[in-house]
Amino acid sequence: MKFDEIRAAEERLLLSTYNRSPILFTGGEGVYMTDEKGERYLDLLSGIGVNALGYGHPAIVETIARQSRALIHISNLYYHEGQAELAMRLTERTGLDRVFFCNSGTEAWEGALKLARAYAGLKRSEGAKTGTKFLALEQGFHGRTFGSMSTTYKEKYREPFAPVVSGVEFVRFNDVDDLRAKFSDEVCAILVEAIQGEGGVRPLTQEFFAAARALANSTGALLVVDEIQAGMGRTGKWCAYQHYGIQPDVTTLAKPLAGGLPLGAVLCSEEVARVMHAGMHGSTFGGGPLACAVAVAVIDTLEKENLLAHATEVGDYFQQQLRALATRHDAIVDVRGKGLMVAAELDSADLAQAAVAEMLKHRILINCTSDTVLRFLPPYILERAHVDTTIAALDQFLAEHAANSAAPSQGGQIHG
Protein backbone atom coordinates (compact mmCIF):
# COMPACT_ATOMS: atom_id res chain seq x y z
CA MET A 1 0.00 0.00 0.00
CA LYS A 2 1.08 3.57 -0.72
CA PHE A 3 1.37 6.01 2.19
CA ASP A 4 -1.75 7.91 1.05
CA GLU A 5 -3.73 4.69 0.99
CA ILE A 6 -2.47 3.71 4.44
CA ARG A 7 -3.50 7.09 5.83
CA ALA A 8 -6.94 6.89 4.23
CA ALA A 9 -7.45 3.33 5.48
CA GLU A 10 -6.41 4.25 9.03
CA GLU A 11 -8.71 7.24 9.00
CA ARG A 12 -11.59 4.98 8.01
CA LEU A 13 -10.77 1.93 10.13
CA LEU A 14 -9.02 2.93 13.37
CA LEU A 15 -10.42 4.61 16.45
CA SER A 16 -9.18 8.18 16.29
CA THR A 17 -7.08 8.01 19.45
CA TYR A 18 -3.84 9.42 17.96
CA ASN A 19 -2.64 12.44 16.03
CA ARG A 20 0.15 10.88 14.03
CA SER A 21 2.92 12.87 12.36
CA PRO A 22 2.72 12.28 8.61
CA ILE A 23 5.75 10.03 8.21
CA LEU A 24 5.77 6.36 7.29
CA PHE A 25 8.66 4.61 9.01
CA THR A 26 10.02 1.45 7.49
CA GLY A 27 13.36 0.87 9.20
CA GLY A 28 15.95 1.97 11.70
CA GLU A 29 19.55 1.62 12.68
CA GLY A 30 21.25 2.81 15.86
CA VAL A 31 19.72 6.15 16.89
CA TYR A 32 18.17 6.72 13.45
CA MET A 33 14.83 5.76 11.96
CA THR A 34 14.26 5.70 8.20
CA ASP A 35 11.07 6.55 6.36
CA GLU A 36 9.72 4.97 3.20
CA LYS A 37 11.75 7.36 1.04
CA GLY A 38 14.96 6.37 2.78
CA GLU A 39 15.24 9.67 4.75
CA ARG A 40 16.98 9.33 8.12
CA TYR A 41 15.57 10.81 11.33
CA LEU A 42 17.54 11.30 14.53
CA ASP A 43 15.33 9.75 17.19
CA LEU A 44 15.38 11.55 20.53
CA LEU A 45 12.20 9.88 21.70
CA SER A 46 12.91 6.15 21.18
CA GLY A 47 9.25 5.16 20.91
CA ILE A 48 8.44 7.13 24.10
CA GLY A 49 11.34 5.84 26.14
CA VAL A 50 11.20 2.26 24.92
CA ASN A 51 14.03 1.57 22.45
CA ALA A 52 16.90 1.86 24.92
CA LEU A 53 19.36 0.17 22.56
CA GLY A 54 18.07 2.01 19.51
CA TYR A 55 17.20 0.15 16.33
CA GLY A 56 18.60 -3.12 15.02
CA HIS A 57 20.92 -3.82 17.95
CA PRO A 58 22.43 -7.26 17.27
CA ALA A 59 21.82 -8.40 20.86
CA ILE A 60 18.08 -7.87 20.38
CA VAL A 61 17.85 -9.07 16.79
CA GLU A 62 19.78 -12.25 17.50
CA THR A 63 17.89 -13.01 20.70
CA ILE A 64 14.55 -12.61 18.93
CA ALA A 65 15.70 -14.89 16.11
CA ARG A 66 17.02 -17.56 18.47
CA GLN A 67 14.18 -17.45 20.99
CA SER A 68 11.39 -17.26 18.40
CA ARG A 69 12.67 -20.50 16.89
CA ALA A 70 12.59 -22.12 20.34
CA LEU A 71 9.43 -20.71 22.01
CA ILE A 72 7.41 -17.50 21.75
CA HIS A 73 4.55 -18.17 24.15
CA ILE A 74 3.55 -20.93 26.54
CA SER A 75 1.22 -19.20 29.11
CA ASN A 76 1.90 -19.11 32.83
CA LEU A 77 0.73 -22.68 33.35
CA TYR A 78 4.24 -24.05 32.75
CA TYR A 79 7.89 -23.18 33.29
CA HIS A 80 10.28 -21.65 30.79
CA GLU A 81 13.82 -20.41 31.37
CA GLY A 82 13.23 -16.68 31.01
CA GLN A 83 11.26 -15.51 34.06
CA ALA A 84 13.73 -16.82 36.63
CA GLU A 85 16.70 -15.44 34.66
CA LEU A 86 15.06 -12.04 34.40
CA ALA A 87 13.72 -11.99 37.95
CA MET A 88 17.24 -12.62 39.30
CA ARG A 89 18.55 -9.66 37.37
CA LEU A 90 15.69 -7.32 38.30
CA THR A 91 15.57 -8.08 42.01
CA GLU A 92 19.34 -7.66 42.28
CA ARG A 93 19.22 -4.27 40.56
CA THR A 94 16.10 -2.81 42.21
CA GLY A 95 16.72 -4.00 45.78
CA LEU A 96 13.27 -5.66 45.83
CA ASP A 97 12.57 -9.34 46.37
CA ARG A 98 9.83 -10.63 44.09
CA VAL A 99 8.45 -10.00 40.60
CA PHE A 100 5.20 -10.34 38.69
CA PHE A 101 5.47 -10.09 34.88
CA CYS A 102 2.88 -8.52 32.60
CA ASN A 103 2.75 -6.78 29.21
CA SER A 104 2.72 -3.02 29.58
CA GLY A 105 3.15 -0.09 31.88
CA THR A 106 -0.48 0.28 32.77
CA GLU A 107 -0.83 -3.45 33.46
CA ALA A 108 2.16 -3.26 35.80
CA TRP A 109 0.60 -0.29 37.59
CA GLU A 110 -2.72 -2.10 37.94
CA GLY A 111 -0.78 -4.95 39.52
CA ALA A 112 0.87 -2.55 41.95
CA LEU A 113 -2.50 -1.03 42.94
CA LYS A 114 -4.05 -4.46 43.46
CA LEU A 115 -1.05 -5.51 45.52
CA ALA A 116 -1.40 -2.42 47.73
CA ARG A 117 -5.14 -2.94 48.32
CA ALA A 118 -4.71 -6.65 48.98
CA TYR A 119 -1.79 -6.05 51.33
CA ALA A 120 -3.84 -3.49 53.28
CA GLY A 121 -6.55 -6.14 53.60
CA LEU A 122 -4.01 -8.61 54.94
CA LYS A 123 -2.80 -6.02 57.47
CA ARG A 124 -6.37 -5.37 58.60
CA SER A 125 -6.90 -9.10 59.06
CA GLU A 126 -3.83 -8.99 61.30
CA GLY A 127 -5.30 -6.16 63.38
CA ALA A 128 -3.87 -3.04 61.71
CA LYS A 129 -6.08 -0.04 60.90
CA THR A 130 -4.71 0.49 57.35
CA GLY A 131 -7.47 1.77 55.06
CA THR A 132 -7.96 1.52 51.31
CA LYS A 133 -7.21 5.05 50.13
CA PHE A 134 -4.50 5.94 47.60
CA LEU A 135 -2.60 9.21 47.67
CA ALA A 136 -1.37 10.06 44.16
CA LEU A 137 0.38 13.18 42.93
CA GLU A 138 -0.83 16.13 40.90
CA GLN A 139 0.57 15.92 37.34
CA GLY A 140 1.28 12.20 37.85
CA PHE A 141 0.72 9.76 35.00
CA HIS A 142 0.28 6.00 35.42
CA GLY A 143 -1.54 4.75 32.32
CA ARG A 144 -4.90 4.34 30.62
CA THR A 145 -6.67 1.35 32.17
CA PHE A 146 -9.19 2.02 34.93
CA GLY A 147 -7.01 1.88 38.02
CA SER A 148 -4.09 3.60 36.34
CA MET A 149 -6.32 6.27 34.87
CA SER A 150 -7.97 6.83 38.25
CA THR A 151 -4.58 7.56 39.82
CA THR A 152 -3.54 9.77 36.87
CA TYR A 153 -4.02 13.46 37.59
CA LYS A 154 -5.15 15.16 34.40
CA GLU A 155 -8.94 15.50 34.10
CA LYS A 156 -8.89 14.93 30.36
CA TYR A 157 -7.71 11.34 30.88
CA ARG A 158 -10.37 10.53 33.50
CA GLU A 159 -13.42 12.67 32.91
CA PRO A 160 -14.92 10.92 29.81
CA PHE A 161 -14.83 7.57 31.60
CA ALA A 162 -16.37 8.53 34.93
CA PRO A 163 -17.04 7.16 37.44
CA VAL A 164 -13.40 6.26 37.95
CA VAL A 165 -12.06 3.94 40.68
CA SER A 166 -12.88 5.51 44.03
CA GLY A 167 -10.58 6.15 46.94
CA VAL A 168 -7.93 8.27 45.21
CA GLU A 169 -6.84 11.67 46.48
CA PHE A 170 -4.28 13.90 44.78
CA VAL A 171 -1.49 15.65 46.65
CA ARG A 172 0.17 18.83 45.39
CA PHE A 173 3.47 17.96 43.76
CA ASN A 174 6.43 18.26 46.14
CA ASP A 175 4.20 19.87 48.79
CA VAL A 176 5.15 18.17 52.06
CA ASP A 177 2.49 20.03 54.05
CA ASP A 178 -0.25 18.91 51.68
CA LEU A 179 1.04 15.33 51.88
CA ARG A 180 1.05 15.43 55.68
CA ALA A 181 -2.44 16.95 55.74
CA LYS A 182 -3.89 14.27 53.47
CA PHE A 183 -2.07 11.29 54.97
CA SER A 184 -3.80 9.18 57.63
CA ASP A 185 -4.23 5.54 58.55
CA GLU A 186 -6.97 5.49 55.88
CA VAL A 187 -4.17 5.46 53.30
CA CYS A 188 -2.94 2.10 51.99
CA ALA A 189 -0.34 3.52 49.61
CA ILE A 190 1.43 6.68 48.49
CA LEU A 191 1.90 6.58 44.72
CA VAL A 192 4.69 8.56 43.05
CA GLU A 193 7.01 8.74 40.09
CA ALA A 194 10.52 9.59 41.34
CA ILE A 195 10.79 11.78 38.23
CA GLN A 196 7.45 12.58 36.65
CA GLY A 197 7.52 11.85 32.92
CA GLU A 198 4.31 12.98 31.20
CA GLY A 199 4.00 15.57 33.95
CA GLY A 200 6.97 17.41 32.45
CA VAL A 201 10.16 15.64 33.62
CA ARG A 202 9.82 16.85 37.20
CA PRO A 203 11.88 15.18 39.93
CA LEU A 204 10.56 14.75 43.45
CA THR A 205 12.48 16.74 46.01
CA GLN A 206 14.54 14.72 48.48
CA GLU A 207 12.45 16.25 51.25
CA PHE A 208 9.12 15.20 49.74
CA PHE A 209 10.28 11.69 48.87
CA ALA A 210 11.74 11.19 52.36
CA ALA A 211 8.53 12.51 53.95
CA ALA A 212 6.47 10.05 51.88
CA ARG A 213 8.71 7.18 53.01
CA ALA A 214 8.52 8.23 56.65
CA LEU A 215 4.73 8.69 56.61
CA ALA A 216 4.20 5.30 54.98
CA ASN A 217 6.47 3.72 57.60
CA SER A 218 4.51 5.36 60.39
CA THR A 219 1.34 3.38 59.58
CA GLY A 220 2.50 0.42 57.52
CA ALA A 221 1.17 1.97 54.29
CA LEU A 222 3.16 1.25 51.15
CA LEU A 223 5.38 3.57 49.14
CA VAL A 224 4.80 2.63 45.50
CA VAL A 225 7.15 4.15 42.92
CA ASP A 226 6.32 4.11 39.20
CA GLU A 227 9.61 3.64 37.32
CA ILE A 228 7.97 2.78 34.00
CA GLN A 229 9.54 5.77 32.25
CA ALA A 230 12.54 6.66 34.43
CA GLY A 231 13.61 3.13 35.34
CA MET A 232 15.88 0.58 33.67
CA GLY A 233 18.94 2.80 33.54
CA ARG A 234 17.63 5.83 31.67
CA THR A 235 18.62 8.20 34.47
CA GLY A 236 22.01 6.55 34.98
CA LYS A 237 20.80 4.24 37.74
CA TRP A 238 18.59 1.19 37.39
CA CYS A 239 15.79 3.04 39.17
CA ALA A 240 15.42 6.78 39.62
CA TYR A 241 14.62 6.27 43.34
CA GLN A 242 18.21 5.09 43.78
CA HIS A 243 19.38 8.69 43.24
CA TYR A 244 17.56 9.50 46.49
CA GLY A 245 18.68 6.50 48.50
CA ILE A 246 15.01 5.73 49.21
CA GLN A 247 13.72 2.19 48.84
CA PRO A 248 10.06 1.68 47.87
CA ASP A 249 7.91 -1.28 48.88
CA VAL A 250 6.64 -1.72 45.34
CA THR A 251 7.90 -0.51 41.97
CA THR A 252 6.85 -0.93 38.35
CA LEU A 253 8.96 -1.23 35.21
CA ALA A 254 7.96 -1.40 31.57
CA LYS A 255 8.85 0.91 28.69
CA PRO A 256 12.52 0.00 27.96
CA LEU A 257 12.43 -3.32 29.81
CA ALA A 258 12.43 -5.59 26.75
CA GLY A 259 14.09 -3.26 24.23
CA GLY A 260 10.89 -2.70 22.24
CA LEU A 261 8.86 -5.82 22.94
CA PRO A 262 5.90 -5.36 25.29
CA LEU A 263 6.83 -6.37 28.83
CA GLY A 264 6.03 -4.98 32.25
CA ALA A 265 7.02 -5.96 35.77
CA VAL A 266 5.76 -5.28 39.29
CA LEU A 267 8.41 -5.71 41.97
CA CYS A 268 7.84 -5.78 45.70
CA SER A 269 9.40 -6.63 49.03
CA GLU A 270 9.12 -10.08 50.59
CA GLU A 271 6.82 -8.59 53.24
CA VAL A 272 4.32 -7.32 50.64
CA ALA A 273 4.66 -10.45 48.49
CA ARG A 274 3.23 -12.65 51.21
CA VAL A 275 -0.29 -11.43 50.37
CA MET A 276 -0.32 -13.01 46.90
CA HIS A 277 -1.60 -16.51 46.42
CA ALA A 278 -2.12 -18.66 43.34
CA GLY A 279 -5.13 -17.48 41.38
CA MET A 280 -5.34 -13.94 42.85
CA HIS A 281 -3.76 -12.21 39.85
CA GLY A 282 -2.48 -13.26 36.45
CA SER A 283 -1.80 -12.53 32.81
CA THR A 284 -1.99 -14.75 29.74
CA PHE A 285 0.88 -13.19 27.82
CA GLY A 286 2.82 -11.71 30.75
CA GLY A 287 6.45 -12.76 31.01
CA GLY A 288 6.46 -14.87 27.87
CA PRO A 289 9.64 -16.62 26.71
CA LEU A 290 10.39 -14.16 23.90
CA ALA A 291 9.92 -10.94 25.88
CA CYS A 292 11.87 -12.31 28.87
CA ALA A 293 14.78 -13.52 26.73
CA VAL A 294 15.04 -10.10 25.10
CA ALA A 295 14.86 -8.32 28.47
CA VAL A 296 17.71 -10.48 29.76
CA ALA A 297 19.71 -9.58 26.65
CA VAL A 298 18.89 -5.88 27.13
CA ILE A 299 20.13 -5.88 30.74
CA ASP A 300 23.28 -7.82 29.88
CA THR A 301 23.98 -5.46 26.97
CA LEU A 302 23.40 -2.34 29.08
CA GLU A 303 26.05 -3.68 31.44
CA LYS A 304 28.48 -5.00 28.87
CA GLU A 305 28.41 -1.71 26.96
CA ASN A 306 28.47 0.35 30.16
CA LEU A 307 25.38 2.24 29.01
CA LEU A 308 24.21 3.53 32.40
CA ALA A 309 27.42 5.48 32.82
CA HIS A 310 27.13 6.52 29.18
CA ALA A 311 23.55 7.79 29.75
CA THR A 312 24.81 9.86 32.68
CA GLU A 313 27.71 11.27 30.70
CA VAL A 314 25.81 12.15 27.52
CA GLY A 315 22.77 13.29 29.54
CA ASP A 316 24.92 15.70 31.57
CA TYR A 317 26.41 17.02 28.36
CA PHE A 318 22.92 17.42 26.87
CA GLN A 319 21.70 19.46 29.86
CA GLN A 320 24.87 21.54 29.85
CA GLN A 321 24.37 22.38 26.17
CA LEU A 322 20.68 23.18 26.74
CA ARG A 323 21.66 25.50 29.61
CA ALA A 324 24.15 27.24 27.35
CA LEU A 325 21.33 27.62 24.81
CA ALA A 326 19.07 29.04 27.53
CA THR A 327 21.59 31.82 28.23
CA ARG A 328 21.15 32.92 24.60
CA HIS A 329 17.38 32.36 24.32
CA ASP A 330 14.98 33.73 26.94
CA ALA A 331 12.28 31.44 25.56
CA ILE A 332 13.92 28.53 27.41
CA VAL A 333 12.73 29.00 30.99
CA ASP A 334 14.09 25.80 32.56
CA VAL A 335 16.32 22.82 31.79
CA ARG A 336 16.03 19.71 33.94
CA GLY A 337 16.22 15.94 34.08
CA LYS A 338 18.58 13.14 34.92
CA GLY A 339 20.71 11.06 32.57
CA LEU A 340 18.91 10.68 29.26
CA MET A 341 15.57 11.84 30.62
CA VAL A 342 15.92 15.50 29.71
CA ALA A 343 13.59 18.45 29.34
CA ALA A 344 13.71 22.04 28.20
CA GLU A 345 10.69 24.06 29.27
CA LEU A 346 9.70 26.89 26.93
CA ASP A 347 7.73 30.02 27.77
CA SER A 348 4.69 29.14 25.66
CA ALA A 349 2.74 26.12 24.46
CA ASP A 350 2.56 27.49 20.91
CA LEU A 351 6.32 27.81 20.79
CA ALA A 352 6.78 24.27 22.09
CA GLN A 353 4.41 22.92 19.42
CA ALA A 354 6.27 24.90 16.77
CA ALA A 355 9.60 23.56 18.02
CA VAL A 356 8.48 19.95 17.67
CA ALA A 357 7.23 20.65 14.11
CA GLU A 358 10.39 22.54 13.17
CA MET A 359 12.66 19.82 14.55
CA LEU A 360 10.74 17.30 12.47
CA LYS A 361 11.68 19.37 9.40
CA HIS A 362 15.29 19.00 10.54
CA ARG A 363 14.54 15.26 10.77
CA ILE A 364 14.88 15.19 14.53
CA LEU A 365 12.16 13.48 16.56
CA ILE A 366 11.25 15.03 19.91
CA ASN A 367 7.97 15.60 21.68
CA CYS A 368 6.22 18.07 23.87
CA THR A 369 4.58 17.13 27.14
CA SER A 370 2.65 19.18 29.69
CA ASP A 371 2.06 21.85 27.02
CA THR A 372 5.36 23.71 27.29
CA VAL A 373 7.98 21.04 27.95
CA LEU A 374 10.23 19.69 25.19
CA ARG A 375 11.04 16.16 26.23
CA PHE A 376 14.04 14.13 25.16
CA LEU A 377 14.02 10.37 25.82
CA PRO A 378 16.66 9.15 23.36
CA PRO A 379 18.12 5.66 23.09
CA TYR A 380 20.91 5.22 25.66
CA ILE A 381 23.42 4.83 22.81
CA LEU A 382 23.09 8.54 21.93
CA GLU A 383 26.46 10.29 21.40
CA ARG A 384 27.59 13.86 22.00
CA ALA A 385 27.61 14.52 18.24
CA HIS A 386 23.85 13.81 18.13
CA VAL A 387 23.35 16.27 20.97
CA ASP A 388 25.34 18.89 19.01
CA THR A 389 23.14 18.38 15.94
CA THR A 390 20.03 18.79 18.08
CA ILE A 391 21.29 21.90 19.86
CA ALA A 392 22.24 23.53 16.55
CA ALA A 393 18.74 22.90 15.16
CA LEU A 394 17.08 24.26 18.31
CA ASP A 395 19.39 27.27 18.28
CA GLN A 396 18.41 28.08 14.70
CA PHE A 397 14.71 27.65 15.46
CA LEU A 398 14.82 29.87 18.56
CA ALA A 399 16.88 32.53 16.78
CA GLU A 400 14.34 32.68 13.94
CA HIS A 401 11.50 32.82 16.44
CA ALA A 402 13.20 35.66 18.33
CA ALA A 403 13.81 37.56 15.08
CA ASN A 404 10.16 37.16 14.08
CA SER A 405 8.77 38.27 17.41
CA ALA A 406 11.22 41.20 17.59
CA ALA A 407 9.65 42.56 14.40
CA PRO A 408 5.94 41.83 14.93
CA SER A 409 4.82 44.68 12.65
CA GLN A 410 6.42 43.21 9.54
CA GLY A 411 3.59 40.80 8.79
CA GLY A 412 1.14 43.67 9.24
CA GLN A 413 3.08 45.88 6.84
CA ILE A 414 2.87 43.27 4.10
CA HIS A 415 -0.89 43.13 4.46
CA GLY A 416 -1.17 46.89 4.94
Ligand SMILES: *Cc1c(COP(=O)(O)O)cnc(C)c1O
Ligand atom coordinates in the same frame (compact mmCIF):
# COMPACT_ATOMS: atom_id res chain seq x y z
C1 LIG B 1 4.04 5.28 29.92
C2 LIG B 1 3.81 5.26 31.37
C3 LIG B 1 2.84 4.41 31.92
C4 LIG B 1 1.91 3.58 31.08
O1 LIG B 1 2.60 2.63 30.31
P1 LIG B 1 1.86 1.93 29.07
O2 LIG B 1 2.82 0.88 28.62
O3 LIG B 1 1.60 2.99 28.04
O4 LIG B 1 0.59 1.35 29.57
C5 LIG B 1 2.72 4.40 33.31
N1 LIG B 1 3.50 5.15 34.08
C6 LIG B 1 4.45 5.97 33.58
C7 LIG B 1 5.31 6.76 34.51
C8 LIG B 1 4.62 6.06 32.21
O5 LIG B 1 5.55 6.88 31.70
